[in-house]
Amino acid sequence: MTQAMAYAFDTARETACTLIERARQGHAPRPVVQGFFDEDSCTVSYVVRDPDSDACAVLDSVLGFDQASGKVSAGPARPVIDHVRAEGLGVRWLLETHAHADHLSAGPYLQKQLGGELAIGQGIRAIQRTFGTLFNEDRAFARDGSQFDHLFGDGDRFRIGGLEAVALHVPGHTPACLAYVIGDAVFAGDTLFMPDYGTARCDFPGGDAGQLYRSIRRLLSLPEAARVFVCHDYKAPGRDVYAWETTIGAQRQDNVHVHDGIDEATFTTMRTTRDATLAVPRLMLPSVQVNMRAGHLPPAESNGVSYLKLPLIAGDLLAVSD
Numbered sequence: 001m002t003q004a005m006a007y008a009f010d011t012a013r014e015t016a017c018t019l020i021e022r023a024r025q026g027h028a029p030r031p032v033v034q035g036f037f038d039e040d041s042c043t044v045s046y047v048v049r050d051p052d053s054d055a056c057a058v059l060d061s062v063l064g065f066d067q068a069s070g071k072v073s074a075g076p077a078r079p080v081i082d083h084v085r086a087e088g089l090g091v092r093w094l095l096e097t098h099a100h101a102d103h104l105s106a107g108p109y110l111q112k113q114l115g116g117e118l119a120i121g122q123g124i125r126a127i128q129r130t131f132g133t134l135f136n137e138d139r140a141f142a143r144d145g146s147q148f149d150h151l152f153g154d155g156d157r158f159r160i161g162g163l164e165a166v167a168l169h170v171p172g173h174t175p176a177c178l179a180y181v182i183g184d185a186v187f188a189g190d191t192l193f194m195p196d197y198g199t200a201r202c203d204f205p206g207g208d209a210g211q212l213y214r215s216i217r218r219l220l221s222l223p224e225a226a227r228v229f230v231c232h233d234y235k236a237p238g239r240d241v242y243a244w245e246t247t248i249g250a251q252r253q254d255n256v257h258v259h260d261g262i263d264e265a266t267f268t269t270m271r272t273t274r275d276a277t278l279a280v281p282r283l284m285l286p287s288v289q290v291n292m293r294a295g296h297l298p299p300a301e302s303n304g305v306s307y308l309k310l311p312l313i314a315g316d317l318l319a320v321s322d
Contacts, residue, residue, distance in 0.1 A: 012155030013218060015166045016181040020226045022164075023184035029162050031183045033229060034083060035244055038062045038076040041103035041283070042232050044244045045076070047083055048160065048182055055161025056084065057093035058116065059180065059187055060231050061106035063295075065286060070308075072297070077106035081113050091116035092160050096291075097189025097231060098177040099127045101204060101284040105295035118294055119150040121169060123176030128292050130205045135289060135309050140299070147294035152178060170219065172212020173200040179219060185227045186248065191216055192228065194243050195250050196236035198257035199267075203275040209268040216258050224249030285310060 022028040029051050036045045041062060049056035058080060064073035084091060091114040094107045098121070107118045128143040145151045152158075154169035165182040173190045180187040190200040191212065199216065202209040219228075226248045233242045236256075252260050258267055281287075286308050290297060297306040 010218070012166060012168055013221065015155060015157065016168060016186075016222055019164050019166060019181055020184045020186075020223045024223065024225055028164060029183060031160075031163050031185050033185055033227075033245075035229065036076070036079050036083070037233075037242055037244070038103065039242075040064070040076075042234050042242075043076075043100075043103050044229070044231055044233065045080055045106075046187065046229060047080060047089070048163075048185065048187075049087070049089055050161030050163045053161035054088055054090045055092050055163070056089040057095055057160045057182070058084075058091055058110060058114075059095045060097055060100070060189070061094065061110050063104040063106045063109065065104050065283060067283065067286060072104065074106065074109055076103075077109055080106075080110065084114055093158070094118045095180060095187075096120040097179065097187065098174050099124060099288060099291040100190075101174075101287050101291075102232075102281045103283060104287055104290045107295035109295070117149040119152060120145070120148050120294070121167065121176050121178040122151045122153050123169065123171065123174070123178075124148065124151065124292070126175040126206055127288075131288050131292050134205075134311065141293075147296060168218070170215035171206075172202055172208055172210075172215045174204055175206040177215070181222070181226075184225070185229060186219065186222060187229050187231075188219060189231050191219060192251055192255065192258075193230050194233055194236065194246055195254035195259075196239060196256060197234060198255060199271065200232075201275045201278055202271055203278070209271040209275075210264055212271065213258065213264045213267045220248060220252050220258075220260075222248050224252065 023030045032049045034047045043062050045061045046059040062076040064075040094116045124145045152167035156167045158165050168179045170177050170179045170191050202212050228246045230244050233244050300306050
């Protein structure tokens with residue numbers, strides 16, 4: 001079965017292909033994309049604008065967080081705000097590709113400063129159920145995604161001014177992962193990294209290497225000329241500069257983990273073996289507690305202060321008798 005045949009009945013993918021081709025052929029606008037790199041978390045946030053109006057969207061925004069002191073800051077978000085205001089743009093959407101485990105979202109802060117609807121994929125409900133249990137959240141913590149203004153399903157279409165866009169569900173890294181296809185640009189979130197670095201880990205709760213492989217192959221079936229913007233970069237060995245833009249064609253040819261010719265079994269073995277060697281992300285527990293709330297801090301307690309929980313794994317300490 002050819003790749004085209006495999007996706008013959010994937011209407012969301014077909015929509016994405018159409019949007020890309022229309023933009024590449026000049027029949028629809030191509031988005032203007034500006035990246036903002038936060039070196040502390042190695043995260044790239046994007047402002048994506050319609051070239052024919054003031055409409056824009058912000059993707060995967062970042063707050064600063066110093067874990068030792070508990071200080072939360074707007075530092076990484078300020079260049080985004082400055083850019084939007086300097087260009088006279090109007091924010092329509094604040095888009096999250098997933099509930100990140102390596103930084104705190106600046107979504108609510110940007111919403112207060114710039115407006116826009118805060119959105120993520122419908123899979124956030126699974127994340128909220130899993131981590132709501134892990135952090136022993138009470139019933140006041142909603143597990144229905146209602147902290148967000150909008151939840152996208154696979155194939156849901158939306159607009160940013162004159163730009164046409166579609167959300168694609170690409171689970172594997174997490175159950176909630178989305179890629180956004182906006183004109184001829186694919187915002188891949190934590191599925192693909194730069195070709196010389198590979199792919200995202202799959203060992204978080206709800207992650208699945210086989211599922212990630214299938215999600216990636218779905219993305220790689222899009223037109224080869226489509227631009228791809230990744231959410232993180234860690235500088236692959238031998239590369240001294242950060243990078244975050246590539247193409248579908250470059251990923252198919254050169255991605256060190258999942259280039260054409262790599263089958264699902266080979267990828268799954270590689271990914272699972274590699275994930276077993278990786279440490280828990282430095283900010284995973286703080287990040288997920290905030291991001292499962294759409295970037296809002298946990299409710300303040302009676303003293304007006306918000307607190308994060310740190311589940312302790314006592315291990316063999318529990319076996320020690322008094």
